[in-house]
Amino acid sequence: MKKTLFVKIWMGFTFIFLLAVNPVHLWAGPPFETDDPEPTDYLHWEIYLGATAQQVLGQGWSGTAPFLSINYGGFPDTQLSLTTQAAFSSSDGVNYYGYGDILAGVKYRFIHESDEIPQVAIFPQINIPTGDVFKGLGAGVAQYLLPLWMQKSWGPWTTFGGAGYWINPGTGNRNWLFAGWELQRDFGKNLTLGGEFFYHDASTTMGNNGAGFNVGGMVHLDEVNHFVFSLGRDLIQSTYIFTGFIAYEWTFPNEAEEKAQ
Numbered sequence: 001m002k003k004t005l006f007v008k009i010w011m012g013f014t015f016i017f018l019l020a021v022n023p024v025h026l027w028a029g030p031p032f033e034t035d036d037p038e039p040t041d042y043l044h045w046e047i048y049l050g051a052t053a054q055q056v057l058g059q060g061w062s063g064t065a066p067f068l069s070i071n072y073g074g075f076p077d078t079q080l081s082l083t084t085q086a087a088f089s090s091s092d093g094v095n096y097y098g099y100g101d102i103l104a105g106v107k108y109r110f111i112h113e114s115d116e117i118p119q120v121a122i123f124p125q126i127n128i129p130t131g132d133v134f135k136g137l138g139a140g141v142a143q144y145l146l147p148l149w150m151q152k153s154w155g156p157w158t159t160f161g162g163a164g165y166w167i168n169p170g171t172g173n174r175n176w177l178f179a180g181w182e183l184q185r186d187f188g189k190n191l192t193l194g195g196e197f198f199y200h201d202a203s204t205t206m207g208n209n210g211a212g213f214n215v216g217g218m219v220h221l222d223e224v225n226h227f228v229f230s231l232g233r234d235l236i237q238s239t240y241i242f243t244g245f246i247a248y249e250w251t252f253p254n255e256a257e258e259k260a261q
Contacts, residue, residue: 034180037121050247060090089136
């Protein structure tokens with residue numbers, strides 16, 4: 001029991017240390033930009049390995065290839081998350097590829113779902129500027145997301161959504177709001193399909209607001225292996241003509257720590 005408590009405390013301090021010493025856009029709730037309030041199961045892992053892409057009219061492509069996202073249910077109703085990525089971008093015919101930003105956060109569910117009410121969680125995150133901003137591989141400054149997410153399920157249907165406020169310092173930048181909602185359906189135990197609509201403010205003083213959609217799903221090969229994907233576009237910013245997400249997901253328990261309980 002003492003060993004288990006020590007492991008939990010060590011993991012907590014390690015995660016906080018990562019945030020402290022490392023004060024691109026990545027999709028919040030794979031495979032969608034809208035996130036859900038459901039944390040990774042207690043003492044379980046969720047690991048995503050994949051890529052994202054965005055095509056901008058007249059400018060080429062940008063995105064991540066690959067990205068690695070790790071979620072761990074370190075405490076009841078609490079998920080520790082860390083995402084690292086290699087980023088690429090093209091501008092005026094010049095292509096860049098290198099290490100991108102790091103995204104880290106803690107999701108905490110404080111209301112459980114019942115017949116009458118949805119489950120609700122907060123998921124504060126920090127975007128750590130490890131990518132080269134001059135090559136379009138990172139934000140250049142630390143950014144902070146303060147969101148609130150909720151979810152309700154009935155039968156094979158699940159819907160979730162909410163809003164988050166991005167604190168975005170830096171010259172020419174501005175704080176901005178993201179809001180989105182998703183609806184999905186399970187088709188048996190091996191396939192889930194869904195879609196989302198989202199809205200976001202401009203993140204720069206010269207930018208524009210945006211709104212768009214993504215459609216996608218999850219193929220559950222078994223309890224451990226999953227394939228997730230989505231495609232979409234922005235409907236207001238007509239220059240953003242394509243966005244895409246693809247990843248392989250592994251979900252499994254921390255058997256050593258479960259046995260130590």
